[in-house]
Amino acid sequence: MRDNPERLAWIILFISFFICIALAVSVPLGIRYYLLHAQVVQRVALEVQRPPLSIRLPGRELPLSVTEHHNEVPERTLVTTAATAGRLVCHAPKAESPIIAIAQLYDQTSLLLLSARSPRFALSKLPHQVNLEVQRGRVRITVANENSRATVVEVRTPYGMATLTEGTYWINVGENGTEITVREGHARLTAWTDKGSLTLGPEQRAVIDSEQWRGPLPAARNLVVNSNFALPLEHGWTSYSKDIQIDGEPGGEVLQTEMEGRPAVVIERRGEGHAETGITQHLGVDVRDFSLLQLHLLLYIDEHNVPVCGYLGSECPIMVRIDYKDYDGTDQQWLQGFYAVPDTATPGNPPFCVTCGIRNDHIRVPADTWYSYDSENLVPQLSQLGRAPAQIKSITVYASGHTYRAAVAEIELIGQE
Numbered sequence: 001m002r003d004n005p006e007r008l009a010w011i012i013l014f015i016s017f018f019i020c021i022a023l024a025v026s027v028p029l030g031i032r033y034y035l036l037h038a039q040v041v042q043r044v045a046l047e048v049q050r051p052p053l054s055i056r057l058p059g060r061e062l063p064l065s066v067t068e069h070h071n072e073v074p075e076r077t078l079v080t081t082a083a084t085a086g087r088l089v090c091h092a093p094k095a096e097s098p099i100i101a102i103a104q105l106y107d108q109t110s111l112l113l114l115s116a117r118s119p120r121f122a123l124s125k126l127p128h129q130v131n132l133e134v135q136r137g138r139v140r141i142t143v144a145n146e147n148s149r150a151t152v153v154e155v156r157t158p159y160g161m162a163t164l165t166e167g168t169y170w171i172n173v174g175e176n177g178t179e180i181t182v183r184e185g186h187a188r189l190t191a192w193t194d195k196g197s198l199t200l201g202p203e204q205r206a207v208i209d210s211e212q213w214r215g216p217l218p219a220a221r222n223l224v225v226n227s228n229f230a231l232p233l234e235h236g237w238t239s240y241s242k243d244i245q246i247d248g249e250p251g252g253e254v255l256q257t258e259m260e261g262r263p264a265v266v267i268e269r270r271g272e273g274h275a276e277t278g279i280t281q282h283l284g285v286d287v288r289d290f291s292l293l294q295l296h297l298l299l300y301i302d303e304h305n306v307p308v309c310g311y312l313g314s315e316c317p318i319m320v321r322i323d324y325k326d327y328d329g330t331d332q333q334w335l336q337g338f339y340a341v342p343d344t345a346t347p348g349n350p351p352f353c354v355t356c357g358i359r360n361d362h363i364r365v366p367a368d369t370w371y372s373y374d375s376e377n378l379v380p381q382l383s384q385l386g387r388a389p390a391q392i393k394s395i396t397v398y399a400s401g402h403t404y405r406a407a408v409a410e411i412e413l414i415g416q417e
Helices: 005-037 378-382
Strands: 039-041 043-050 053-056 064-066 077-080 085-091 099-105 110-119 128-143 151-156 160-164 167-173 178-184 187-191 197-200 204-208 213-218 238-242 253-259 262-269 275-286 292-304 318-326 331-339 371-374 389-401 404-416
Touching: 043 053, 085 110, 099 110, 099 151, 160 167, 178 187, 187 204, 197 204, 197 213, 238 253, 253 275, 262 275, 262 389, 292 318, 292 331, 292 378, 292 389, 318 378, 318 404, 331 371, 331 378, 389 404
Parallel strands: 128 151
Antiparallel strands: 039 110, 043 085, 053 064, 053 077, 077 110, 085 099, 099 128, 110 128, 128 167, 151 160, 160 187, 167 178, 178 204, 187 197, 204 213, 238 275, 253 262, 262 404, 275 389, 292 371, 292 404, 318 331, 318 389
């Protein structure tokens, strides 16, 4: 090389040229890759509905008891319920923080938040991604797309994995298998054993265990039309305000709106004396061959000025009534009330409706928090005096009292023949 400086110069020149070309190509490609694939962590909140919940934070061996909301839940956090309930809410990392996924945890459930990430830049076409692991128990998962960006939720269980797109799903993990039900949307299921994959559509379910697939199977169907208020309220529902006790006092209002980025119906009134405001839907469904009827509500109580549900137990800020006929053709009713304000007086207002034929204890729910209610099988409860229900006539959700403000986002009556 020293004897031939020209050759050395040419070698250095070619090396420099190729380095320049490599940098000219790799730097823009690297920047493009970063813009398309860079991710940020979503804000995940834990809402406590029936305290206390148990959480185990990453890097800690001992769990913590939680009685209040947590607005920043890190990845790798394990949430466990006993006779309690709560929900994980995933927000897209934007100024308005739209909700993109919700995991409702029921009794005796363990859920691990593996990761929750979104693209850093709007240029990226990747979806919002949430990865969960349901170790045991029952979880209801709602997946929502955010404007033009999709959301994908992957749920791992001891027996397989489900990839969920926009919709609503039930995941039930027991000792002998995993049951996955699609209410709305589509789910792609993959078993850990070599059984391939399975796609479920709306109103379908499947069971995965250590030995076999079972599915797609028919799911129990929702008898309520427009149950999540995605369509205008007039599609299936009728609003009303009645029984205004004092002349000149206002009735209540029913407003269809959005709360936390999801459709909801707000029922509100400010006044003196009694008034009832609500929404009702005619069903007219023959249920004589039904073995299962289950009510699902997602409700929110903002305020009410009558402790519990009034001195007769009939003025709840949220009450649901199912009107039905029994086998003898007799009209019957089933009611369930919800309240947030307790009664500190002794004796206080009764915990059930005194004037109603069905005296289910009212349920106290936390104020200013979405509360998910799922009943037991209603068929035995509706079978009064040995007469089973024959036809569900209607379902009504209403508020009753003086001043109240409450909301409902989901009303489902699930039936299985």
